[in-house]
Amino acid sequence: MRYFFLHYQLIVDSETGKVVGAEALLRWIHPEYGKxxxxxxxxxxxxxxxxxxxxxxxxxxxxxxxxxxxxYVPDFRMNVNITAIQLQNEDFVRKVTDILRDSCLPPxxxxxxxxxxxxxxxxxxxxxxxxxxxxxxxxxxLDDMGTGYSTVSLLLNTPVDE
Numbered sequence: 240m241r242y243f244f245l246h247y248q249l250i251v252d253s254e255t256g257k258v259v260g261a262e263a264l265l266r267w268i269h270p271e272y273g274k275x276x277x278x279x280x281x282x283x284x285x286x287x288x289x290x291x292x293x294x295x296x297x298x299x300x301x302x303x304x305x306x307x308x309x310x311y312v313p314d315f316r317m318n319v320n321i322t323a324i325q326l327q328n329e330d331f332v333r334k335v336t337d338i339l340r341d342s343c344l345p346p347x348x349x350x351x352x353x354x355x356x357x358x359x360x361x362x363x364x365x366x367x368x369x370x371x372x373x374x375x376x377x378x379x380x381l382d383d384m385g386t387g388y389s390t391v392s393l394l395l396n397t398p399v400d401e
Contacts (some may be wrong), residue, residue, distance in 0.1 A: 243267050243293075245300055260316035261308070262352070263301035285322045285356060294325045295334055302342045302349060309348065311397065314380045316348045320382055323356040324400075339377075346376030352370065353384050369398050 247377075259386040265284075265398050267275045273357050284290050305317035325331050339346050341386065351372060380401035 242269060245297065245304070247304070249260045252318075258312060259314060260318060260350070261305075262318040262320075263297060264320075265297060279392065285324065285354065288324060290322060290324050291331075293326050294322060295338070296399075298335060298349075298391050299338050302344050305348055306342050306344050309344075314377070316350055318350040318352050320354050321357070322354050323360055324356060326360065326368045332368070332375065335372070335377065336375050347378060350380050350389045352382035366398060371399065377391040 243394040244266055246264045246266045248264055249258050250262060251257065252259050265276070265281065266277065267280055269275050284293065298321075301317050301319045305315060308315045309319075335349075335351075336346070339349060353365075353369075360368075375380055378401065379398070
């Protein structure tokens, strides 16, 4: 995680104007080049097998911060993007539930957002992984709905919450 940090984009209830959560976004400040645009490094990272461990680190940090935020906003929820590489790892669901258990964060306070590459996975595999995560109480969302491979068909055929 050297030189990487999480930036939190607030999620606001459109009816009340109150903050209800945040999305954890990975950012990078290079010691020589300064701030690097996510468009220049995210797709590279998401395709690298090391992202599985980096992704768990992101979830761990976001969950820890969510616990702190819930002291001020009890219904606060944290959204974190996940990739196909993470879903394809057989230990992913267990690792995420371990992180939640160790932090004492209720599972429904975590929303995992499926990134673009997740939508390229086999439909049955993806539905089974989503079901396994949802069965723990974790909520699932589609990231960037309406862009790239995101389609109405996917939304109708995938058991997501958001």
